Amino acid sequence: MAPLKASAIGPGVLGVDRSSDLEVARGTGTDVARKIASMGSNVVVSATRVALPGINVRVTDKTLTVMPDNARRAEPHRGDGKGDPNLPAVNDDPRVGTVLPCTIKALKGNTGRNTESFDPASTLVRPSMRVVVGPKKRVFDKVLKHDDVVVVPDFFCAEDDWSIYYKLIEEMRSIQSAGQSKSEWIPWAEGCHLISQNPTGCPTYEDVLKRTGEYFNMKQGSQGTRFNWYRDSSDWKPFHHDSAAYNPHRARNQNITVGVSFGSERELSFLHAKNGSRIYFPQTNGMLFAFGRDVNINWKHGVNALANEHFSGKGRISIILWGLAQDVVEEPDSPPLLTNDARNGFDNSNHRSDQRGDRGRSSHTPSNDGTQPRRR
Incomplete structure (x- = not known):
């Protein structure tokens, strides 16, 4: 597909990339065009991907998701990878190998009714005391x-x-x-x-x-x-x-x-x-x-x-x-x-x-x- 100007993307919805269940933002096709145009020049559209320096836009059906190239992905839980030498190695953690709900919520920026943030990085800040x-x-x-x-x-x-x-x-x-x-x-x-x-x-x-x-x-x-x-x-x-x-x-x-x-x-x-x-x-x-x-x-x-x-x-x-x-x-x-x-x-x-x-x-x-x- 030939390169298109951002303004020529046409109707669409900036929303959910179903392949990662990562919601970034929602908007009309015009919003998408404006957002991408603000990031620079031309957009290359293929059947499943829109390429632009510094941005990653996935296409699923008529749904577009815009995110930075270095956006975090919902990785399966692996623990800290260290292990306790004083404990026998037993595979008794049911979370290992699964994508945890808290990880998905953290990537979405979601909070809970009684939860400030699901992002562990939100705790890595200096306290008052x-x-x-x-x-x-x-x-x-x-x-x-x-x-x-x-x-x-x-x-x-x-x-x-x-x-x-x-x-x-x-x-x-x-x-x-x-x-x-x-x-x-x-x-x-x-x-x-x-x-x-x-x-x-x-x-x-x-x-x-x-x-x-x-x-x-x-x-x-x-x-x-x-x-x-x-x-x-x-x-x-x-x-x-x-x-x-x-x-x-x-x-x-x-x-x-x-x-x-x-x-x-x-x-x-x-x-x-x-x-x-x-x-x-x-x-x-x-x-x-x-x-x-x-x-x-x-x-x-x-x-x-x-x-x-x-x-x-x-x-x-x-x-x-x-x-x-x-x-x-x-x-x-x-x-x-x-x-x-x-x-x-x-x-x-x-x-x-x-x-x-x-x-x-x-x-x-x-x-x-x-x-x-x-x-x-």
Whole structure:
């Protein structure tokens, strides 16, 4: 058959290619002509096929189907082709060798009444937040990404063993009694809880920092630290971003926030900076908790207050370590650093938050970072 101009295709229906049961689109013959003409010059029509560079148009009776040459086909199910060496090879999967309904629906772009998508590729996207349960080992040996929140229960001790909590307080009071400069407790976050600017010389604190930095393979010299004491059940922490979310210098050296909790269980809360969604995580005695750079940008975090009826008199210590985890996998489409406009330019107390933020340099090098937030 001689080549024809696209406009001369004539009546037809752009619809179903019955040979693959793949529906692409429907339309009149004019629609077909317009679609093909937009893709380029001449069309070669045979008894069963219309050929055009970059396009595949099948002809079945008077039905035309237009699709890219590289369109996926409904292939029979074969599994992952790997197999489990610890399982005997038994052909007990009835799906093998058949074209699955979900595959056909995925190729059609169909959804279900209660199904978002049948295309497995639709799940291969970055989340707002990914929760990872870390191993109780010397090092974190899983893939680490900037969207990750890592939880490791009982990392330092059993949940019901409060000995480290009381030991930390004992050691802190010892160095404070000895007159160590800036080791005393001072109010922080407008008085919501206490911190010590300089816990240096507290052996248990030093051990926590060492083990935590090693666990995430943090670059030496990149760390900032904080010793928080939630003195009793009335203390809490307002929502905020750590300053690496908006401070370019910090962002170059710190891509992870790690906290270790001792004492009374509290809730670490996350507030999505754009849509206001909230997620609450328990912080139990001895637990390690970490979140990545992009979590810090996309979410604010804090420690929820307790209702009066839940007051117990018990406190909580939170030892924080910020640093550069060297094994994080970079992914495309990470969010940019926040600007004052993006974070509204205010902290939870409606004060300008262009101070250093709720984090300082390492407590081993005391500075004015430990003073209360400055007002302007």
